[in-house]
Amino acid sequence: MSLEQIGRRAGRMLANRMRAPPSYHETCPSRDTGDLDQLKLPDADGNTIPNFSRVGYREGLARIPFIPVQIVVEPSLDPSSDDTSRIQEAIDAVAQSPLICMGEDGARIRGTVLLKAGTYRVAGAIVINASGTVLRGEGQDESGTIVIATGNIQRDFVLVNGMLGSEMGAVEMQRTKARTAEMQPINGYRGSKKPDTYTSRGADILVGSTQIPVESTKGYKIGDRIVIERPGCDEWIDNIRMNCLPSRPGNIQSNQWTAKTYTFRFERKIVAIDCATNTFTIDIPMVMRLDPKYPQARVYELIHKMPTVSDVGVENLRLVSEYDPCNPEDENHGWYAVIMDNTVHGWVADVTTVHFVSGIFAGRWSRYITIQDCSVLDPVSKPTEGGRRYQFNLSGQMGLVKRCYTTNARHDFITLGRICGPNVFVDSTGVNGNNDTGPHERWAMGTLYDNITCNTLNVRQRSWMGSGQGWAGVFHVIYNCTAHKSNNCFQDPPGATNWIIGFQGALTKRPAFEEPGKSPMFCTLPSYPRSLYWAQLIERAHGDIQYVKKIAGYEGKLQYPPRL
Structure with a gap:
């Protein structure tokens, strides 16, 4: 072994x-x-x-689905060929299929692209941007499906993102746009016909609580998804002393925290409404105290501004990044092996990554992502500098x-x-x-x-x-x-x-x-x-x-x- x-x-x-x-x-x-x-x-x-x-996926009480194979891709006979377009075309073809309901948990699927066991070489990146689409291999060990990130482009490799076009994975695009803001688009929330409400004045909503007293429950019903927006404020930042951070060594000024960049938005679902007390019961407890000495939190309907995808997965693969074997700190190669962002209910399962700078990342606009039975091995980069070797990163909700x-x-x-x-x-x-x-x-x-x-x-x-x-x-x-x-x-x-x-x-x-x-x-x-x-x-x-x-x-x- x-x-x-x-x-x-x-x-x-x-x-x-x-x-x-x-x-x-x-x-x-x-x-x-x-x-x-x-x-x-x-x-x-x-x-x-x-x-x-x-x-996690479907809130933990639904098994990750086995989505049927729709397209099979075989390894190239030419070991020097670039398989970027072949794999991307197969994913895009599945993305054109109709969504089909599966099971009782709300999942809607299209199909799986199966990469048969063998070696694939990808000079660009792979983009999954349609719900119900899965990229699957036939094993994460060395006898399974090996997808190699070739060349010297410093880029993230498998991108699951509802806001990216599939053309963004092309080699030419990656050479000019890799790891820029265009490759990492930011989502947001858009307006709703439902009225905004606010937490009740003087209410102290503690961590662990699912009870949200509000000024009015009008317009809301059980099952509505909401955002609880806790505004940043100068008094809070002063109380936690984050407006007087000392300078870094060398007398380099630290970035002081400011109220406008510390507004927190928690996504939740209403599971009960008490109209007599104007109280929402939410599905997931608060993980930040809403202290009455700070401004009231705003509550509004959850509607993402830009598209998100759901029921998408990357599974049973081995992802390997090429690098300069003469330079153990080489960084002109694959960065994150897998990034899921602008994705709700997705998974990365039974995936091994080798030699990437970092591993598997559930981004800021990811929700209900499961990463299971994965290994991130032997990163190649500068070993101690910031922004590197973040192996399993959960930065969504x-x-x-x-x-x-x-x-x-x-x-x-x-x-x-x-x-x-x-x-x-x-x-x-x-x-x-x-x-x-x-x-x-x-x-x-x-x-x-x-x-x-x-x-x-x-x-x-x-x-x-x-x-x-x-x-x-x-x-x-x-x-x-x-x-x-x-x-x-x-x-x-x-x-x-x-x-x-x-x-x-x-x-x-x-x-x-x-x-x-x-x-x-x-x-x-x-x-x-x-x-x-x-x-x-x-x-x-x-x-x-x-x-x-x-x-x-x-x-x-x-x-x-x-x-x-």
Whole structure:
């Protein structure tokens, strides 16, 4: 067995790491979720650990679909040929097919492009921009489907994005536009016939709450999707001291935080309306406190301004980036192996990436993305400079990384700045990372790190680092994680809390930036349930572990925890 296979198996076997005896289910089946009440752990303000179970494809309770093959592509007989246009034409042909409803979870599909086992060479990029379209190979190991990013273009490789035209993957386009704003278009929200409303004046809406008191519920009904827009304000930034960041070494000025760039927009669905009290009940708890001493939040209908795609996937492939073998820090080659953005309900499954600068990225306008059973191996780049070796990156909302594995990262499992959450990393391993796992910058909210193993894990003040990253993460949960090095750091911003439960690792005695005041909430409760995410999901499925195992694609022998 190769080192890569051993590593990938280690990542997947995390779910079998037993903290309970083998007879756990037989002797105490209620313990799957029985400790969840104990884990509410309110902080001094009453904020509690949110329910993270509604993340990932179709909110976690639908199995990733097996979409039928519509077009088969064979490897070229000429090993020097460029397969960019052949693969893209097959994807575009499937994209012209009609959408067909599949199952009871709302999925609408077109078909799959199957790349038969063998080697493909792609000098440009691959674009998927139509709902219901899947790119599938016949295996992620060296005997499966290998897609090589050839040449010296510094570009992202597989682009799943409802706002990109398929012509953007052409070699000529990539040479001139790769990694520009045109390749990373920004979405937004457009107006609606429904009236805006605002949270009730004086309402204190805590983290973990699903109750949103508003000034009026007029025009809204159960099932409506809404945006809860918490405005940035100067008073808040002053209170968390992010308007007085110190200069970087060399007397380089840090970028001070400003109110206009710290407006947070949380996407939710109304599941109940109490007209007597003018209260919405939302499906996913808040992961940021709406404090009454700051301006009221605006609530309005969720309509994306530009197209998004859904039920799209990249699966069962091995993606390899060519690079200059004489230069171990070469960066004129593939950057991110896969980016999903402007996508709702998508997945990357059973994909291995090798030698790209970074790995798999669920972008800022991604929603309900699952990344599972993937490996990001042996990146080639400058090893310690910023913006590189971000292996698994969840920077949208409701993203899920599970059973993944990576080597030689800077940041194994990461979020970027102003991420509204929730997002979940579970049952995954990073080996030999030279920097930390955790929120990377600028107030990422509501991430669960659950049974993650890595070298270093931080949720901390980053102050002037990266031109002013400041407070990196808030209302995070670190649950039954392991960090091998001794420089781990957990700090709380003013008015916010992080929950650290069952952490195995040594804390640094000298944080990079000392902070006064309270510490994160450490808890020495027994580490039951083994996984907070899976226990919350099972509870949401009314305790039916067999159902959760079924929709997650695991039909084998019952274990605790299930290999989900």
